[in-house]
Amino acid sequence: MKAAPRFTQASGVEVFTGNELLVKGCLEVEGGTHLWTGYPGSPVAxxxxxxxxxxxxxxxxxIRATMANNEALAAAMVNGSQMHGLRAISVQKSVGVHVATDALALGNLVGAHPQGGAVIVLGDDPWSDSTQVPADSRYIAKHLMMPVLEPSxxxxxxxxxxxxxxxxxxSELYIGYLVTTNQADGGGSVEVRPNQFPVINAANKFTxxxxxxxxxxxxxxPPRTWRKEQQIHERFERLWASARRLGAHRIEPARTDTNALARLGFVSSAAAYCYLRHALAEMGLDGHFPILKVGVTYPLDxxxxxxFAAGLRALYVIEERRGFLEEQIVEILQRARQTADHESRPLPAEVWGKVFPxxxxxxxxxxxxxxxxLIGRLGPLFLSLTELRGRFDERRVRAELDLIAEVKAVNLNLAPRTPTFCPGCPHRDSASVLLEIKRQFRDAGYMRRMHGTGPVDLVFHGDTGCYTMLMFEPTKDLMHNYSGMGLGGGTGAGIDPFIRNKQVVFMGDSTFFHSGQIAISNSLKNGQDITYILLDNKTTAMTGHQTTPALEEGLSGEKTFAQSIDAIIAGITDQTHSGATVVRVNPAEVASYRALLEKTILQDGVKVVVADKECGITFHRRAAREERKTVRALGFLPRKRYIHITAEVCENCLECTKATGCPGLTFEDTxxxxxxxxxxxxxxxxxxxxxxxxxxxxAGPRVKACPSFEEIIITRRQRPHSPLEQLDFSRLTAPSAPKLDRVWRGYLAGVGGMGIGxxxxILVLAGHREGYRIQYCDKKGLAIRNGGVYSMITYAPPGAPFTSxxxxxxxxxxxxxVDVLEAARALDPSTNQRVGSRRHTAVVVNTHKTPTILTLLGQDDFEVTRLEALLREHTRAEAYFSVDxxxxxxxFFGTQLYANIMMLGVAFQRGLLPLSLASLEWAIHSGLGAAAGENLKAFHLGRYVAHDLATVQAAAGEFREPRAYAEVLADKAAILSRTRGGAELSRAYEELVRQTAEDLPDDPELRGDFARRVYDLVQFEDLNYARRYVELVRGISLADRLEHRYAATRAVIWNLHKVMAIKDEVYVAHLLTSEEKHRRDRARYQVDPxxxxxxxxxxxxRPQFTILGRDIAWDLKTRDWMLRLVKHMKWLRRALPEWHRPEKEFREWYAAVAGRFAEFATDPARYALFVRILNLPEAITGYREIRYPKMAAAREQGERWLAELRTGAPARRFALA
Known part of the structure; x- marks a missing residue:
């Protein structure tokens, strides 16, 4: 792949991400760099x-660019480079620095070559958003006596x-180069310089x-060690002299007399310096106080x-995390006082930082x-210092504090959005199976029946990789502890000698090469009883799909030796005659995989199960590329396979979401x-x-939960009709781009995978073309795995105040x-992204509901209407726009993935972006390459949405099921008329419905629900069966009351149907082949016969029949023609009386109970309790083994409530919900 022109540009201004800036910086180093190494991790992956x-x-x-197997090896590589005048850089996150400390301590003490150089990038996550322990690598560097340089x-x-x-x-020292998350995941406009390349290099070697x-x-x-240590101070002095000469520090004097009496000064560094300047600018105080901007933060000069301190009364140290600078400053001033004489200049009396006066x-x-x-801490300080009173605009400072207070006062309680495995992730295959194994292993009956042993409580030791997300629902019971990367097995070794439990640890192939193979060796040495689930997915997936030692291609595309995990494990186990079990298996083959895991886990000793399946992201990216290639060639996909769920058959039992936690599942309202x-x-x-x-x-058998799933194969002969063809885009006129004379700030919110980045x-490129100075920051890390993500972007015109x-x-x-829940989180005072307010913020929001994992599990739901109300209330109501x-x-495009670009179009057309149309179109072309065409269409469609939403919605032609009474009745009657003997059946159906509908509450949707359900029962059995339903509903409706809003009638319309329309194999066959289903599917997949x-x-x-007391079931992939035969076999219900007996018994019980409604309809409390009884079937979901326990529980509860009703007034007062 050729380098983007930005990386070879020799002058001018360009925009880069933070990590790209590190790379471009390496390219611009005088004399060139020789070795780039390290190990990926957030935020520097x-x-x-x-x-x-x-x-x-x-x-x-x-230039040799290579990922070491781990950070310690990367540091050792840097050490090796310093045998000659080579320049080497190693990049790792903060916890990787922990791994590398031994090699770094030695390397730094030995020293950098005087013609070379060693730079160690320390990737810190101050907010602890994606790092397991609080990060402050400055203290590690201090321990290593390694200087720290902190860019801002x-x-x-x-x-x-x-x-x-x-x-x-x-200085002949290694330099720790500290980069924080907001810097690495951010970026902006920079001036570039020419690249320089090394004379000695991998293609021009020397002896x-x-x-x-x-x-x-x-x-x-030793004894050389202590002699080297004695030289450290002299090397520090050389460092200080070089830092001064090279401009690593800067003293910024005050430009006003605000500080004349207070005589305070600020000391800051790194990103904290930018935040300080930005805070002062927002308060109108930038340039009012002297600032010492420190570059080399250890050792302080x-x-x-x-x-800087001379002549100042107080120093205020502004730094992230602990008081690293503050401690050094206090020590420096204290030693200066200890050695002062009468000619010494006076020193500040106070140093403040983590504590304020x-x-x-x-x-x-x-x-x-x-x-x-910083505004929240410095504003009150400025207002409280008597020496500053009357010397600055106090109203402006108070206004800033008032805005912070206003934002903080917003009352929100938002559902969390936790990360999870991606759709298609092989870890999900393992996790789903092991969750069920863990549950069944704890059951004595299951273990006695299946394995002839007692119950086993599995212990799962945590490790580092994508599988770290096991800590979240629904898999949190598969991670009981955590010690770090490659250390799960070692954690187990500490508890193994003292417990009887079987133990399991997940591991990835990258972790195996990093340190995991040592853990396996350690387990063998210690005789552990542990099973390693080792995923070989051919990539370093967690940090962005970098290469691994198992691949034949290195980081920069060079050919490398592909190492075999199996051969390495065999070398550890076979040669030692350990007796360890090692097996490779495809985890997608669930039945055989589960059987293997059960057998393997129960064996004694060390076992290694290599789960061989490619990362879902890389696999499906490749498949998507092939599909795009086909579409470019033909204009359409001739064949496409989907997994689909038939809504009428789904029981919303959530067994599928609980078993998989897959974000590829969602909810729909029907x-x-x-x-x-x-x-x-x-x-x-x-x-x-x-x-x-x-x-x-x-203790019982495992069953297939649901017959609603199906594979759908769509085949086409030509390009589908595009709704875009119905829109006249020539009607669109570009709004006049607002002239930007101040800093402009935009915030994008969504879910990982929605295209927020x-x-x-696109906004960065477009703003760059407009000539703005760009700064931005993305939230990445763990959140990209289906968690909440955001981006902040700032445009600053020439002469604008300082901003971060x-x-x-x-x-x-x-x-x-792009996601409404994550948009609302921009108002949440419990976060540090509370960027929205009534004073400043216009909103463009997508009202589509993307469930959280907890929502999919039925544990934590949220309402879009409520979130919209919150957004409207706490932002600029007149500048609010929302649509799905x-x-x-x-x-329009067959996927939701263009929503992000459509929303840019909406924002542009509403005049909310200070950008020209030409700049945005150029940015889409430049940034998206071959995908630009469809994205430009999406952008202009978004403009059309803002211009004329009704026309766009009409062109979309979305199919909606009839809901109102007249529509439903006509639709169902027409469908019946097309069946055998349908004309007479259709007339009878209409007459049956109309006779009772007139007695129902005057609510078109409720009557529509009734008409639909009468139709269902006709299809289930016949008119007589449906008539029984009608008579019961009519009886309850006549006894019901307006004062209760006909709650009983509504309850029985839904729930009597639910218990009468028993989803046996015959009725499911009908539902899976119904005319309604087929027309809905054609609309969903844009199929035009x-x-x-x-x-x-x-x-x-998986049909099941009960014959002579025996249940017979088997898995079967059925075709429509097969099911059309089955749906006519209603006689089976009478031929097999034991078949679905529990559902039939519950139906009869419920119908009998419902028939007693009139006895309890007059007393409000008894009425409310009876409505609860009528609503009991709502909680009964699933099929057979999943359904029956819920059915029994509902009936038991119903009998208790009936007993209360029979004895008189309910024991406690009930109110209608």
Missing amino acids: GFFDTAHDIGELLREHG DAQELKDWINLAFKLSRE LDTSKIDFERNVLL PGLILE LGLRGIPETRGLNPSK PYGRKVQTDLSWCVADGACTRFEVAPDP TATA NLIPYGKADLLVG VSRLSER ARGDRIAYRHLN
């Missing part, structure tokens, strides 16, 4: 992705790579003359501190900082209530939701919510 993207450029110039903004992030190498070689090796320097062991709150020492946090459905945009049709089995009774990239890449609380000018963009995207389109069904059934 993008460094390796970028290195891979420009691999051709690196190979051309002999995007320009320094790039340029100071060169500075770091200069400092390294001039190392070993006779000239300085053993005293290079081989560091005493002379620099004393120079006057009892005010100081700078937080946990989590990170942002401009608003005339029968909420049902589970596959999400066309997220589902990858891997079939995980179709393969699972459940054991409602742990893509939309941000973060949006202060309440100051977003525009909130684009996802649904429109799906209708007239154009040659076809749908082929493969229904995934």
